[in-house]
Amino acid sequence: MSRPTIAGVARAAGVSVASVSRVLNGLPATEEMVERVQRAVQELGYVPDARARSLKVGRTFQLTLAVADVGNPVYVTMMRAVEEVVSAAGYRLVVTTTGPDVVDEVALVRGMARGYADGLLISPIRVDEDLVKSIRECEVPVVVAGNVPAKAGVDTVRANSPKGMLLAVDHLVAKGRTRIAFLNGPADTVPGAARSKGFTEALKAHDLEPTAAAEATDFTFTAGRVAAPGLLGVGDEKARADAHLPDAVICANDLLAVGLMHELAALGLRVPDDVAVVGMDDSELAEQCFPTLTSVNLGSAERGRRAAELLLARIEDNDRTPRRIVVQPSLSIRRSTP
């Protein structure tokens, strides 16, 4: 005995399948009709088939969220916000991890043409011509949480990293720190490039020279630890004697910052007394780590929320002109800076 279909319900209720469908979708019908159908539905335990419905109406009521790394707490923040918006609108969320390669992202975007989701919200870490092209040609609506060229003709919601960098540098300078270093993630990524540029500009605005800079191989905790010694000139006694040791480090995200702090502790350097540390993303990790981390809030929750809203809006009306929203940063000051 397999699950009942709408035809079974129609038979049990002694009405036509069209009437059953109408009642189920809340279209006008007489008292009695509604009553009979509902009883039959109850009795048979009928539940409409999402697959069949999807085929007919051309919608799956699913949205895909693609991120590079589910382990990055900034995506947790974003995912929470997205999930809240889309589930309120009656959609389910399909979460996909793309990994660090742009080819995987392209494959994902192309694959959307299969129609298993009604829209895609992607936060690409690397962007190239192919990706832009695939997004432009994508069969389903796409919203990018991040930075892609305007010619992609797609809704975007992005952070303002340079402004965020400036907030961080302002704060450090106000506290008397001038030997500021930068721990970046891979510079060939979108956030990596933006933050690097922002850092340089922000220092220039204060007439400062970078004290040191390093590039971790990933935006992860481990990569942060690995890259830290190089940044701090460990093993280079001359540099340290010359007081070239930075008195503050800005990190391209919170995970890198936490990795760095572990290395600082291992070297016997105190945070913030010897070295102040600033993270970016203001993720949950920033208040969980010790000392709590001063972090640039790039508005990940808001970006997630607004990106989800844009996506829903575009699904309603695919002809609207693409919007490019920029979310303004703020600084969450905690204990890792004086």
Added chain:
Amino acid sequence: MSRPTIAGVARAAGVSVASVSRVLNGLPATEEMVERVQRAVQELGYVPDARARSLKVGRTFQLTLAVADVGNPVYVTMMRAVEEVVSAAGYRLVVTTTGPDVVDEVALVRGMARGYADGLLISPIRVDEDLVKSIRECEVPVVVAGNVPAKAGVDTVRANSPKGMLLAVDHLVAKGRTRIAFLNGPADTVPGAARSKGFTEALKAHDLEPTAAAEATDFTFTAGRVAAPGLLGVGDEKARADAHLPDAVICANDLLAVGLMHELAALGLRVPDDVAVVGMDDSELAEQCFPTLTSVNLGSAERGRRAAELLLARIEDNDRTPRRIVVQPSLSIRRSTP
């Protein structure tokens, strides 16, 4: 100009739709047929429609993973493992957050009957009759990562919390700690109940009495902070003078442990010198926090992996007898214990 269908490809190639379908699915066909179909597919940029395919073959090639809180790093670990297994098998992963209420879980399980996924992997935090019933009656295969009664007749993969507790206590006792306290999450949850029982048993095995116990309102960082003062007898000078302050605290998960460590620091207590702290789950957070956290590894990655494998196996053959797998714990010793 809408997207091409299989009929369009058939027309362009001058063959029948059946032939196109066969070529696309790798069924035997002549060189020439394959050639013509592939060229037409290329030219039109045809991509088969997942919705239509789902309806016909009765499969969506999606699996749902339901967890209570995406912010809990243990679920990140589990999700990674699950995603790896299912995507290797050609499935997509739909991640759903149920929240702390069992009614939401029941609604989710019931909703699976709509058929938008081929299977469900659920890690329920609270379990009642209704949930067990809904799981037993579920239209699609279900695997539970956690503890449900055998009568649910469902595949389960669970941790061995009592054994894990014993490992933690053994370790603390070996290091000379005897005034051991327990910071639990809500005791009316499955993990909360199991860990509470395990704690009591483990102490008894060492002829010890619990020094203190507290129950956080959630398995979260914030709840851990809030519950910590009560556990430590803050404000009760007599207790502290009587040396009733615990010299070790075992926490029901890593988030609670990190929350506790922040409160300890605020009180000027050193970890592990004054108070040793042990977490459970051995999540990424355990090595990211400071000091790094000794934590009971309850095998979340392995549980995720094996649960995913069970789910795939059951999708292949729904008649196999349910298996109940128990994953053994181990202890990851770090700096929060002596």
Added chain:
DNA sequence: ATCGTTCTTGTAATCGTTTACAGGCCAGAC
């Protein structure tokens, strides 16, 4: 040359819905 087998291909039914269209019925207006 004929028959039977095997291999390939095409026709058409099917999956479970939604929905355009048409038919039936009733009420109100003349």
Added chain:
DNA sequence: GTCTGGCCTGTAAACGATTACAAGAACGAT
């Protein structure tokens, strides 16, 4: 009493794939 118009309801055609079945072609054996 008849006609018009407005509800409800039912019939049947989609949606886009897969696949059972049949028919035709090719080929070897007799």
